[in-house]
Each structure stands twice: as C-alpha cells, then as structure tokens.
Amino acid sequence: MEDNLSLRVAERAEDRGGILRLTLAASDGRELPPFEAGAHLDIRVTGEGVDLWRQYSLCGDPRERGAYRLGILKDPASRGGSRALHALARPGAVIEASAPRNHFALAEAAPRSILLAGGVGVTPMLAMAHRLHALGRDFELHYCTRSRAVTAFLEEIDAAPFRDRVRFHHDDEGTLYDPAALPAPGEGAHLYVCGPQGFMDWLIEAAERAGYPSERIHREYFSADVELSGDSFEVEARASGVTVTVGPDETIAKALERVGIAVEVKCEEGVCGTCLTTVLEGLPDHRDVFLTPEEKAENAEMTVCCSRALSARLVLDI
Structure with missing residues (x-):
C-alpha cells in the first residue's frame, strides 16, 4: 500500500493481563499523520513463522503527533500475530503499518457518551476519553476486567485528566457492570462497546432491548468466532x-x-x-x-x- 508507514518501537512496557504497551514513532523522526479517536493501525507482523496483517487500536491522546500508542494482548487463541509482536517488538525494531484508519468513530456532538470496555477493548476507549475530555463532553468510561490484578493502564488512567469519569468493574469483586444503569434511550446517549465477543454481544443485546437504535450503538470487534464452511x-x-x-x-x-x-x-x-x-x-x-x-x-x-x-x-x- 502506498500510504504505509515505517514505524520504530520507541518504548515497550509489559503491563498487567498479558498486555504489551508499545510507543511507536516515525523511523525518520518526522511528525506522524493525525488520527481520530477510535482509529486503528493495520500492522504487518512478520517473523516467528508468520506474515500477517493485524489491526490494533490507538490508545493515546489524538492531539499527540510524535507517537502512536498501542496495547496488544498476548492472546493464547491467537493465530500468531499477537504472539509474534510480543516477541519481536523490541525497542528499535521497525514495523510496517498503514496510516490510521477509523471504523469506530465518535459522534462528537452527542449529548452524552457511554464507553463500555472489556479487557484490552479499553484501548480505543482511552483515545475516546482523551478526545471527549478535550471537547468538554459528558461521558463515562466503564472498564470491565476479571480482576484488578489483570487490569492494564491503571497508572495511566490514574494520571489522566478524565480519571474521575472512569468506573472499574472486576468480576472477582462482584462489581459487574449492570446494563440497567444505561441512560434512557430518549436522553440521546451514544454507546461504544469493545471487548471480547461474548461481552459485546451481551451489552449490545441489552441496549437493543432497552430501545437504543442501532445508529447509537457503536461497536468494534477485535476478533470473532466465525464459521467459514458451508455448501458450495x-x-x-x-x-x-x-x-x-x-x-x-x-x-x-x-x-x-x-x-x-x-x-x-x-x-x-x-x-x-x-x-x-x-x-x-x-x-x-x-x-x-x-x-x-x-x-x-x-x-x-x-x-x-x-x-x-x-x-x-x-x-x-x-
């Protein structure tokens, strides 16, 4: 692709829950193309026996032009992409990526936004929270994980200017998110859902039952269980x-x-x-x-x- 970028791993950090946090900069030191909240990079993963393209959401502040920030789960069910990146993305390594693309854009004029994240699905939500805070919009970020011990980005969220808008929900503490807490559909809120497929399907179905129109339920799947076979x-x-x-x-x-x-x-x-x-x-x-x-x-x-x-x-x- 003509618009592919050459990115250098500037920083690497191992976070809780098997999540690798990467900071990527342009290999030539130039300013990076801008991105909108909800955008992702298509990254070419080569090495460790694979040559694949995989999608990873940008989790930094969209106002930052010198770096792209990613959070990548080392998924045991991965077909090789995340495992290879965890092994290969060392400081100084060069990565080929697309320019930012966005299929999960914010409705920035919405009167209220509810961000619902499961596990590593928090990554695009962090960029959204940065943007909504900068715009002065009303929003909540609900971050759901199995336990605090596997919850990544804790220090970053604690230091963020929107930290008072974040609510944590941990399975082992009995603080599961209750879909009954969603604002009434008539209030005009937009919902954003990202995480494991079961988590997303559960919340989307609850929102639909509550009367939310599909145009106000925004979703991004990182992976999906799909049956490929059938009749000729x-x-x-x-x-x-x-x-x-x-x-x-x-x-x-x-x-x-x-x-x-x-x-x-x-x-x-x-x-x-x-x-x-x-x-x-x-x-x-x-x-x-x-x-x-x-x-x-x-x-x-x-x-x-x-x-x-x-x-x-x-x-x-x-």
Missing part, C-alpha cells in the same frame, strides 16, 4: 470476467486467489472490512461483524474473507 456455490467476478466455484471449506477470497484474482484480505474474520466487496447479484450469507444489521439487510456489500452465499450464485464487482 458459484461466484462470478464480473469485472475480471472469471467464474469460480467456492468449495465447502473454502472462502470466496481463497477461491478467487486460486484462479488468479487477488483480493486484499487482512483480518480473515470479517472484522476489519478490508475485503469489503460490492454485490451485483445474488444473496450473501453475511458472517462478518463489520457490517451493521441494516447494511447486511441491504445486501449491497459483503466481506469475502468469511461470508458465503444463500443463493446458488453471487455476482461480485471484482
């Missing part, structure tokens, strides 16, 4: 003039690659939206967590890294 179907890549059969255990992206059509894929879980493709004909079987329910109902686009077909044939603008 046909895909016509109309712009390329090629038709291919997608096998039962094959993704659309892999089937297209097999016949020489390269589709850029990064997360492989329907999380990042990199492979989003226009649907010209047919009915997709949406298995991603990137598109909203309304967008899925429109069937205008689909993620070809994980989604399949409900019709016997799909025609895609590839």
Whole structure:
C-alpha cells in the first residue's frame, strides 16, 4: 500500500493481563499523520513463522503527533500475530503499518457518551476519553476486567485528566457492570462497546432491548468466532470476467486467489472490512461483524474473507 508507514518501537512496557504497551514513532523522526479517536493501525507482523496483517487500536491522546500508542494482548487463541509482536517488538525494531484508519468513530456532538470496555477493548476507549475530555463532553468510561490484578493502564488512567469519569468493574469483586444503569434511550446517549465477543454481544443485546437504535450503538470487534464452511456455490467476478466455484471449506477470497484474482484480505474474520466487496447479484450469507444489521439487510456489500452465499450464485464487482 502506498500510504504505509515505517514505524520504530520507541518504548515497550509489559503491563498487567498479558498486555504489551508499545510507543511507536516515525523511523525518520518526522511528525506522524493525525488520527481520530477510535482509529486503528493495520500492522504487518512478520517473523516467528508468520506474515500477517493485524489491526490494533490507538490508545493515546489524538492531539499527540510524535507517537502512536498501542496495547496488544498476548492472546493464547491467537493465530500468531499477537504472539509474534510480543516477541519481536523490541525497542528499535521497525514495523510496517498503514496510516490510521477509523471504523469506530465518535459522534462528537452527542449529548452524552457511554464507553463500555472489556479487557484490552479499553484501548480505543482511552483515545475516546482523551478526545471527549478535550471537547468538554459528558461521558463515562466503564472498564470491565476479571480482576484488578489483570487490569492494564491503571497508572495511566490514574494520571489522566478524565480519571474521575472512569468506573472499574472486576468480576472477582462482584462489581459487574449492570446494563440497567444505561441512560434512557430518549436522553440521546451514544454507546461504544469493545471487548471480547461474548461481552459485546451481551451489552449490545441489552441496549437493543432497552430501545437504543442501532445508529447509537457503536461497536468494534477485535476478533470473532466465525464459521467459514458451508455448501458450495458459484461466484462470478464480473469485472475480471472469471467464474469460480467456492468449495465447502473454502472462502470466496481463497477461491478467487486460486484462479488468479487477488483480493486484499487482512483480518480473515470479517472484522476489519478490508475485503469489503460490492454485490451485483445474488444473496450473501453475511458472517462478518463489520457490517451493521441494516447494511447486511441491504445486501449491497459483503466481506469475502468469511461470508458465503444463500443463493446458488453471487455476482461480485471484482
């Protein structure tokens, strides 16, 4: 990608809960491109037997231009990306990354914002808290973890100007967040949810039951449990003039690659939206967590890294 950045690991710190905190600076010492609260970097992870692109949220103050700050969980269920970064991202190491991208943007004019973070899902929420504080907005950050002993960023939050807006919830202390505490939907609050999939699904379902409209429930999944297999179907890549059969255990992206059509894929879980493709004909079987329910109902686009077909044939603008 033409806009990729060369970043140097300026600082590295091991935090609680298996979270690696990285400070990245431009390799050439220049000022970094600005980012908005909620943005992430696509990072190329090479070494330790992997060559992958993975997405990590920026957790620093968006007003800072000299560094990007990340928090990366060493996930035991990882397919290799987080483990490799924990091993390779030493001070002085050079990392290839995209310019900041944002699929989890703040509605900055909202009368109130409720930030709901589970574990490492706090990373984009910290950037949001910095921004909302700078704007003088009304907000709360609820940070949920299994215990205080595995809660990262404690010292940073304690020193932050918004520390009085943060509420901690630890499973082992019986202080779980109660969705009944959400503001009434009629008050105009916007909700932001990020964390493990089960945590997110629980809170999103509670908010929907309470009457929150989908446009005021903002979500970002770091990973998702996705079933990739299913019945075979046909895909016509109309712009390329090629038709291919997608096998039962094959993704659309892999089937297209097999016949020489390269589709850029990064997360492989329907999380990042990199492979989003226009649907010209047919009915997709949406298995991603990137598109909203309304967008899925429109069937205008689909993620070809994980989604399949409900019709016997799909025609895609590839």
